[in-house]
Amino acid sequence: MNLKQLETFLWVAELQSFTRAAKHLYMSQPAVSFQIKSLEESLGATLFYRGDKKVELTEAGRLLYPEARQILRHFQKIKAGLDELKGLKRGHLCLGASTIPGEYLLPLLIGRFHRHYPGVEVTLRIAGSGQVIRWVREREIDLGITGAPVKEEGLECLPWYQDRLVLIVGVGHPWVDREAVSPDELLAQPLILREPGSGTRRSLEEKLAQVGRSLEEAQVVMELGSTRAVITAVQAGLGVSLVSALAAAEPLALGRVYQVNLKNMDLTRYLYLIHAPEWPGSFAAGAFWDFIKQEEWAGKQNKSNKKAPPTERPAP
Amino acid sequence: MNLKQLETFLWVAELQSFTRAAKHLYMSQPAVSFQIKSLEESLGATLFYRGDKKVELTEAGRLLYPEARQILRHFQKIKAGLDELKGLKRGHLCLGASTIPGEYLLPLLIGRFHRHYPGVEVTLRIAGSGQVIRWVREREIDLGITGAPVKEEGLECLPWYQDRLVLIVGVGHPWVDREAVSPDELLAQPLILREPGSGTRRSLEEKLAQVGRSLEEAQVVMELGSTRAVITAVQAGLGVSLVSALAAAEPLALGRVYQVNLKNMDLTRYLYLIHAPEWPGSFAAGAFWDFIKQEEWAGKQNKSNKKAPPTERPAP
DNA sequence: GCGAGGTGATCACCTTTGGTGAAAATCAGG
DNA sequence: CCTGATTTTCACCAAAGGTGATCACCTCGC
Numbered sequence: 001m002n003l004k005q006l007e008t009f010l011w012v013a014e015l016q017s018f019t020r021a022a023k024h025l026y027m028s029q030p031a032v033s034f035q036i037k038s039l040e041e042s043l044g045a046t047l048f049y050r051g052d053k054k055v056e057l058t059e060a061g062r063l064l065y066p067e068a069r070q071i072l073r074h075f076q077k078i079k080a081g082l083d084e085l086k087g088l089k090r091g092h093l094c095l096g097a098s099t100i101p102g103e104y105l106l107p108l109l110i111g112r113f114h115r116h117y118p119g120v121e122v123t124l125r126i127a128g129s130g131q132v133i134r135w136v137r138e139r140e141i142d143l144g145i146t147g148a149p150v151k152e153e154g155l156e157c158l159p160w161y162q163d164r165l166v167l168i169v170g171v172g173h174p175w176v177d178r179e180a181v182s183p184d185e186l187l188a189q190p191l192i193l194r195e196p197g198s199g200t201r202r203s204l205e206e207k208l209a210q211v212g213r214s215l216e217e218a219q220v221v222m223e224l225g226s227t228r229a230v231i232t233a234v235q236a237g238l239g240v241s242l243v244s245a246l247a248a249a250e251p252l253a254l255g256r257v258y259q260v261n262l263k264n265m266d267l268t269r270y271l272y273l274i275h276a277p278e279w280p281g282s283f284a285a286g287a288f289w290d291f292i293k294q295e296e297w298a299g300k301q302n303k304s305n306k307k308a309p310p311t312e313r314p315a316p
Numbered sequence: 317m318n319l320k321q322l323e324t325f326l327w328v329a330e331l332q333s334f335t336r337a338a339k340h341l342y343m344s345q346p347a348v349s350f351q352i353k354s355l356e357e358s359l360g361a362t363l364f365y366r367g368d369k370k371v372e373l374t375e376a377g378r379l380l381y382p383e384a385r386q387i388l389r390h391f392q393k394i395k396a397g398l399d400e401l402k403g404l405k406r407g408h409l410c411l412g413a414s415t416i417p418g419e420y421l422l423p424l425l426i427g428r429f430h431r432h433y434p435g436v437e438v439t440l441r442i443a444g445s446g447q448v449i450r451w452v453r454e455r456e457i458d459l460g461i462t463g464a465p466v467k468e469e470g471l472e473c474l475p476w477y478q479d480r481l482v483l484i485v486g487v488g489h490p491w492v493d494r495e496a497v498s499p500d501e502l503l504a505q506p507l508i509l510r511e512p513g514s515g516t517r518r519s520l521e522e523k524l525a526q527v528g529r530s531l532e533e534a535q536v537v538m539e540l541g542s543t544r545a546v547i548t549a550v551q552a553g554l555g556v557s558l559v560s561a562l563a564a565a566e567p568l569a570l571g572r573v574y575q576v577n578l579k580n581m582d583l584t585r586y587l588y589l590i591h592a593p594e595w596p597g598s599f600a601a602g603a604f605w606d607f608i609k610q611e612e613w614a615g616k617q618n619k620s621n622k623k624a625p626p627t628e629r630p631a632p
Numbered sequence: 633g634c635g636a637g638g639t640g641a642t643c644a645c646c647t648t649t650g651g652t653g654a655a656a657a658t659c660a661g662g
Numbered sequence: 663c664c665t666g667a668t669t670t671t672c673a674c675c676a677a678a679g680g681t682g683a684t685c686a687c688c689t690c691g692c
Binding site for chain 3: 346348349366369
Binding site: 017018019029030032033037050052053054055 | 667668669670671
């Protein structure tokens, strides 16, 4: 008993003729005879009474008919369901991001994506970079976005959004009027940082390393678990910090903190897409991938495009 | 998209392993790989993520899984339904009979059959012989039972029950004390008959013809559409009649009519099974056929078994 | 570090299935 | 009696589907 047999059976029953069913199914009439015969043999029952000029269902055939219809309908349902999935009329996209992209970039992007594909449900999990990477490795999310690149077997990591760190100081800080300060001056100031391992902190460590300096020399007064907390601390005049331009934008616009340039340091940093290449993921994930590629320049508010982003994180 | 493919898919999903599924399905592991691959190609979607040491469903696979289960369940349902039909746990038997067998024999027989196969629904239609034969020809019933044989292309007719006609008279009739009467005497009496074409009447015509006489010579006072009506008329002393022993049994037992023997005439007549040999009919019909064959001697209350019943009706 | 054992993929090879056109049997209608 | 339409049967061929051998890869335990 298989599909083609059932389909043939249905059409013969419907059209009350082997020949017409054969024409409808684009096959020869002996093939139809053969299929029906096989079906009858496999079921151990005669399905049609072959009368003159028309065929009729027997008792067994009448029993089979509605069941066969339902089965074929079911197959169509599967096809339709998959088409919907592929056509992104429905589906599920599961994203994971660390706080900076997760709080400032992805909500907007997900909103635009959702307008394109209203049927696709999107979940965004926000956690630390380490957790996000673990999720990607464990296939719990389709795509991860973090501030720290990964170099790990089986995971692909590509730079996506060009962000930069900005040095911010509180309103009463002596640097408020300064055009720019030097790394030496920075390291002499009380410094507020995110916790070790966070993307922002790792970017800062990397930037200092590029000018031959290190956080070892800095006056770290606090390590806080969220960028917003860091900014609040800076606002309160507890120290200075370097945070993502994305997170600093609003406090800067409101005059709650001031931005000071840093001499001789390139503070651009990248946010990275992390995914498992051999994992097929959801159809929506593929579409989202294409979507953010296409939206790349719109979403990337970077000022300078001159430097090619590093694919890998430089060795420490 | 195929049955075997779906079944293979289900087992791979269930056992989370191609190898284990292959063992379970009694086929080689490459065959399983091939089936899954074909299914994936035909659906245009990856169904499994082949990880290390275990395979996992993808989004598309998760969509397919419950549908595939339902489809397979449906196939099992078909199998089960047909088995029930074949095992006579259910089904429908459609019989047609003329009044004599329909009112006196088949109810008992159907009762016994129903005790054997309680799940089988039985319909008995009662009508004149002509209508019964038409029903068989049109495949509206599985089996017909009438008092008149048929010789018709495509219909088979076999004698089944040995009945006989009895001559009955009312209580005040002068023949009440007679041992036997002659055909001549019969033809001189007011005679009550069934309508032309009825099995009983045709039997009588045939019996008369065998002794060189005919109804033309008779004094027909009434033609009534039912044997019960004929008996009532005889009870009322409106005339004499020949009716089936089956119908006469009760009025005779109650002394409402008297039976008189008829000299030189063999009044045995047969009831016939009529069916369309090439029509497969229902499974229950086959079982009923076997049932009445087996019950033949129990059901046949005939006294003498010496004469072989005629297969065909003699030419007039 | 390295073989043992287990996984799925791939390959060459073969059997079975399913399809074809030609021809035969059957039947209704002119 | 022939014609046209129908299903069945047949010889034949292509495709689907199965198998064992083998490969590449991974984990586990020594």
